[in-house]
Amino acid sequence: MVVFFKDVNTTEIKGVVAKSVDLVKAKEEDTANKLARALFRAVFTEEALRSCSLGGNKAHGTGSLAEARPALCRKAAEAIFSKCCQQ
Numbered sequence: 001m002v003v004f005f006k007d008v009n010t011t012e013i014k015g016v017v018a019k020s021v022d023l024v025k026a027k028e029e030d031t032a033n034k035l036a037r038a039l040f041r042a043v044f045t046e047e048a049l050r051s052c053s054l055g056g057n058k059a060h061g062t063g064s065l066a067e068a069r070p071a072l073c074r075k076a077a078e079a080i081f082s083k084c085c086q087q
Contacts, residue, residue, distance in 0.1 A: 018042040032084045039080040044072060 022042035029035040040049065049072075053059075056071030 036080055036084045039083060040072075040077075043076050043080065048072065 018039070019042060022038070026035055026038035026042055029038050044052075051069060052072045053069040054072055054077060056068055058068040
């Protein structure tokens with residue numbers, strides 16, 4: 001499940017909606033990695049970021065017995081990566 005911000009002060013980029021103030025803050029980041037993280041925080045709720053994975057795959061860490069988590073919205077993730085690659 002993905003929750004997008006819906007507010008009068010929102011901006012839409014490639015069909016993905018986020019608060020304009022969060023996007024302004026994200027643009028201040030100096031690396032693509034920091035920008036991507038800021039955009040993920042702007043688009044997805046904290047709950048979605050904690051409970052979902054990027055691709056919906058099972059964790060591969062040592063000793064991990066966790067089951068696969070639901071994937072974040074692929075369209076939103078691709079829009080974020082596309083924006084970061086432009087920088």
